Amino acid sequence: MSLQAAKGDAQALLRPQPASAAIGEPVLWTLEVRHSPSTRVGVAEAPPLDRTWVLLDGPTRLDKAEGFELRWRALSLEAGKRVLPVPALSWNGQPLSLETQPLSVRAELAVEEDAPRALYGEIPAPPAEQSLLLPALAGGAALLAVLGLVWWRRRRVRPVTPLPPSPQAELARLRELWVDSHLSAHDAAFALTRLVRKARDEHDRNARAALTDEQWAMEAGELFRQLFLKAEAIKYAGAEPSRFLMEELFDGARTLLPHEEQVRA
DSSP: OOOOOOTTOEEEEEEEESSEEETTOOEEEEEEEEEOTTOOEEEOOOOOOOTTEEEEEEEEEEEETTEEEEEEEEEESSOEEEOOOOOOEEETTEEOOOEEOOEEEEOOOOTTOOSOOOOSSOOOOOHHHHHHHHHHHHHHHHHHHHHHHHHHHHHSOOOOOOOOOOHHHHHHHHHHHHHTTSSOHHHHHHHHHHHHHHHHHHHHTOOOTTSOHHHHHHHHOHHHHHHHHHHHHHHTOSSOOOHHHHHHHHHHHHHHSOOHHHHHO
């Protein structure tokens, strides 16, 4: 539809492009005003839009030889026959009637669609909202990073510190070195008495490192004194002791050393 303004006359038409759209689909609204050069047309302030409309941009004015056009881009959030609220017009101080072409807004769902469609296109947020949104997003991302770090640290598997070998295990290792000829009987006897003293002092929670072997054995008890006498004979013997004597020494130490459950208690 086109407008033809007669001399001293004015006409106005509001039309949507396209004439039919879905909910949330942007539509171009054009307010076309035609008037003769001798006619003066006034444009009032634009009325506020309710929540069923979203204004994307406009109004934009385009002056022409026989009048002017005002354009808006907006979308409807409600179905039915809709007309965008636009400023009131006047000519020569009198209200100018406006001819409108309504927009047909579809609400029906497509095949297999069970929820309303999302809005078409992008709706830019006002600058004030954008300035508040960006810091909020940045703060939220920082908070998530901190929470993730705390969670990772709690979930991280800490290295397990291995327990030291028990006195019985050390004694078995000492005998293995002697049997494999990696340790002489002389050195094995010295190592055995050191092991027995250390294990017994730790078990009794009594530090007696300053005592000689003889003094320590006398204080520890008769069984320890007998074991240390056998060890002394091997330590300071000129000849290599028999295997039987060494096995007897290891058996005696095995009897006197605390077992694993005694150590952990």
